[in-house]
Amino acid sequence: MNQTDYHSSIAVSFKKVTKIYHQELKVTRLKEILTGIFKKKSQVDKKVYKFDSVSFDIFKGECVGIIGKNGSGKSTALGMIAGITTPTSGEIHINGKVTTMLELGSGFHPDFSGKENIFLNGSLFGMSNYYLTQKINEIVEFSELGNKIYEPIRTYSAGMKARLAFSIAIQTQPEILLIDEVLAVGDIAFQKKCLQKFEEIKKEKETTIIYVTHSMEQVTQHCSRAIWLHNGKLMGDGPPKEISDEYQMFTAP
Amino acid sequence: MTLSKAKNIDNSYGNAFNLVESYKEIWRFKSFLLNWTKRELEIRYKGSILGILWNFLQPLLSLSIYFFLFSRLLGGEIDNYLIYLYSGIISWIFFLQTISQSPLLFVSGSAILKKIYFPSEILSISVVFSGLINYFISFFIIIVLMFFTEAPFSLNLLWVPLIAILQAFFIYSTVLLISSLTVFIRDLNQIVSTILNMLFFLTPVIYKAEVMVPKYASILNSTPIAAFLTLFRDVIYEATHPSWMVLSWLSLFCFIWYLFCHFVFIKLRSSISDLI
Numbered sequence: 001m002n003q004t005d006y007h008s009s010i011a012v013s014f015k016k017v018t019k020i021y022h023q024e025l026k027v028t029r030l031k032e033i034l035t036g037i038f039k040k041k042s043q044v045d046k047k048v049y050k051f052d053s054v055s056f057d058i059f060k061g062e063c064v065g066i067i068g069k070n071g072s073g074k075s076t077a078l079g080m081i082a083g084i085t086t087p088t089s090g091e092i093h094i095n096g097k098v099t100t101m102l103e104l105g106s107g108f109h110p111d112f113s114g115k116e117n118i119f120l121n122g123s124l125f126g127m128s129n130y131y132l133t134q135k136i137n138e139i140v141e142f143s144e145l146g147n148k149i150y151e152p153i154r155t156y157s158a159g160m161k162a163r164l165a166f167s168i169a170i171q172t173q174p175e176i177l178l179i180d181e182v183l184a185v186g187d188i189a190f191q192k193k194c195l196q197k198f199e200e201i202k203k204e205k206e207t208t209i210i211y212v213t214h215s216m217e218q219v220t221q222h223c224s225r226a227i228w229l230h231n232g233k234l235m236g237d238g239p240p241k242e243i244s245d246e247y248q249m250f251t252a253p
Numbered sequence: 254m255t256l257s258k259a260k261n262i263d264n265s266y267g268n269a270f271n272l273v274e275s276y277k278e279i280w281r282f283k284s285f286l287l288n289w290t291k292r293e294l295e296i297r298y299k300g301s302i303l304g305i306l307w308n309f310l311q312p313l314l315s316l317s318i319y320f321f322l323f324s325r326l327l328g329g330e331i332d333n334y335l336i337y338l339y340s341g342i343i344s345w346i347f348f349l350q351t352i353s354q355s356p357l358l359f360v361s362g363s364a365i366l367k368k369i370y371f372p373s374e375i376l377s378i379s380v381v382f383s384g385l386i387n388y389f390i391s392f393f394i395i396i397v398l399m400f401f402t403e404a405p406f407s408l409n410l411l412w413v414p415l416i417a418i419l420q421a422f423f424i425y426s427t428v429l430l431i432s433s434l435t436v437f438i439r440d441l442n443q444i445v446s447t448i449l450n451m452l453f454f455l456t457p458v459i460y461k462a463e464v465m466v467p468k469y470a471s472i473l474n475s476t477p478i479a480a481f482l483t484l485f486r487d488v489i490y491e492a493t494h495p496s497w498m499v500l501s502w503l504s505l506f507c508f509i510w511y512l513f514c515h516f517v518f519i520k521l522r523s524s525i526s527d528l529i
């Protein structure tokens with residue numbers, strides 16, 4: 001593979017990415033950002049490394065599972081790829097349209113009907129109202145909500161909400177899809193349907209899927225690669241079976 | 254090489270002060286801006302019987318209270334006090350409704366800001382848009398009232414859209430500044446509402462500065478809020494041309510104010526989602 005091919009086949013590239021959370025007072029932080037004068041290290045600023053000089057490349061069409069215990073930096077990684085939060089230092093390159101499925105249905109308003117929320121939430125993902133009007137039947141059908149779609153969201157069960165949110169998000173036709181534990185809600189049948197949909201878009205459009213989960217079974221079954229994070233450091237990167245075995249060895253008492 | 258062309262989060266949407274990029278990104282989310290503004294207008298009164306009517310019933314109710322209380326006191330000094338008062342209230346309410354929402358804008362939007370990527374200016378813009386819509390509805394009501402009180406009409410009414418847009422621009426800048434600063438200094442929520450309370454009395458909304466406090470009239474009339482009020486009153490109540498002096502100074506001030514506010518906002522933007 002020559003240099004140009006290599007670069008154009010990359011979907012997400014992390015180069016020595018570091019993310020620090022400052023524990024000092026917010027007002028002090030404000031002063032530092034606005035004046036550009038940062039305090040010397042000796043002074044009281046407890047830094048928490050959420051992400052410590054992590055580098056990896058994810059290629060187009062890959063399905064990558066990110067594993068690690070709570071607080072290991074998995075969600076921070078997704079947040080940085082999505083552009084929700086920015087790294088303190090290092091470089092992130094993104095090549096393609098990103099759709100995030102982190103805690104689906106965040107933009108839902110309980111008093112509005114499912115249909116109104118399709119437009120509200122769908123446009124939040126960057127889709128136009130025109131496009132959503134064309135896709136609305138498809139969305140309602142995939143969500144299996146039927147006439148319930150005209151009722152306010154507050155009357156929905158958690159599973160129904162998740163189904164609707166997933167059906168909306170999947171319409172963005174992402175090139176890079178970020179998924180954070182969204183399949184934990186919803187019943188088994190719908191989980192299966194979602195996983196099937198992932199397989200479909202993976203094959204059809206060479207969509208890159210980056211997947212955060214605690215289920216080793218899903219990682220080994222559906223992912224082509226696993227990345228293991230621990231306290232913001234990269235611990236392993238390779239075939240899912242190997243990495244998940246290593247991870248389980250590590251976490252076992 | 255494709256990678257060099259690829260979107261680099263750190264450069265294109267980080268701390269760079271690039272207005273063209275910023276607004277291109279907002280334009281990409283125009284449907285969201287539209288839907289969110291609609292939600293803003295509906296949300297407060299969802300489930301209430303009069304619904305969206307409350308948006309302009311409220312200013313009308315405060316109008317009738319102030320008119321009831323002050324028309325005898327000030328009516329002798331001010332011709333057609335009803336229109337004088339209402340024109341002031343319209344301009345003031347536009348300011349009040351939008352600025353009072355600004356401190357908690359990001360905090361209350363944290364559910365989406367932390368989960369989905371979108372240009373966060375949209376939250377500020379939609380607050381201003383919904384205020385602007387209420388402003389124009391009130392404008393049509395005052396036209397009706399002017400008709401009944403036999404107030405003078407003039408073509409100078411055509412200035413209203415320009416005055417409204419200028420005021421919206423000023424409010425947008427201020428909302429950007431307050432909303433992002435409040436993420437760092439939560440006290441601003443209390444400070445802003447206190448200041449708004451004081452500003453209502455320090456701005457000639459229900460009174461005429463020259464009549465109440467002739468000594469300090471020039472000071473009270475020269476704040477930006479009073480300046481917008483004066484412009485609006487000139488074309489509605491006085492039926493005259495707005496003062497070129499005020500108009501040009503205010504435009505210049507708004508532009509500089511905008512650059513300052515947007516600069517602060519861009520500096521703070523990347524830290525906001527970590528702190529809410």
